[in-house]
Amino acid sequence: MSEHKPGQPHQPENQLDEDAIAFAQGIFELARNGGTKMLNPLLEAGVPVDIRTSNGDSLLMLATYNGHVDAARLLLEKGADPDLANDRLQTPLAGVVYKGDMDCVNLLLEKGAGVDCRPDGAKTPLMYAAMFNRTNMIERLLEAGADPQLQDAEGNTALSLARAMDAQDAIKHLDR
Known part of the structure; x- marks a missing residue:
């Protein structure tokens, strides 16, 4: 329990915790x-650039996932980790x-996101x-050096996932 100091308004500790949580939620x-x-x-x-939500989403993940390129650029310039994965094992890329979102894909790649970076066993x-038949992104990722032979925890590659999703255009791009 914190000690109450004379001349300062007294707030219960749980109120201070609630205020801190509300402040963090506002930043998110x-x-x-x-x-x-x-x-x-x-x-x-001094707000930490890699502060994360209870789901593990960083500020950068929130900005990029919602298509806010300018906010993402700011966060990256302030040192945000472009490869920081959330609790669903997804990186911002x-x-x-x-x-x-191709604009955010390009920004992340330009600012150093690892094209194949992912937690062990996660999808690249x-x-x-490939799964969502996004051929423009397939081309961009391959151009950036993505390895189409990498496997997830179940042994799937980009091509096998494209086949499972019947993503015909992606299959054509990857089955070369």
């Missing part, structure tokens, strides 16, 4: 909604491929592109 909402102008001073003041960004 800024990233989710592209609040670049409001995020910048908070990061400058895998998340934006899943969402189909190329696997998500």
Whole structure:
């Protein structure tokens, strides 16, 4: 229990915890909604750039997943880890491929995201592109050096996942 100091308003500890949680949730909402102008001073003041939600989503994951390129650029310039995976074993690059956002794919690759980076056994960004028949992303990821032979925990490759999803265009791109 914290000690109450004279001259300071007394707040119960659970109120302080609730205030901290509300503050963090506000920061997550800024990233989710592209609040670049409001995020910048908070990061400058010391808010950790890789702070994460209870689901493990980083500010960068929230910004990119919701298509906010300017907020994502700010976070990357402030040192956000472009390969920090969430609790669903998705990196920001895998998340934006899943969402189909080419602008965020390009930004992440330009700013150093690992094209094949993923937690052990997870799907690569190329696997998500193949599953959802996103041929423009398949081409971009292959151009960036993606390895089409990598396997997930079940032994699937990008090509086998494209076949399982009957993603005909992706199959043509990968079956060369």
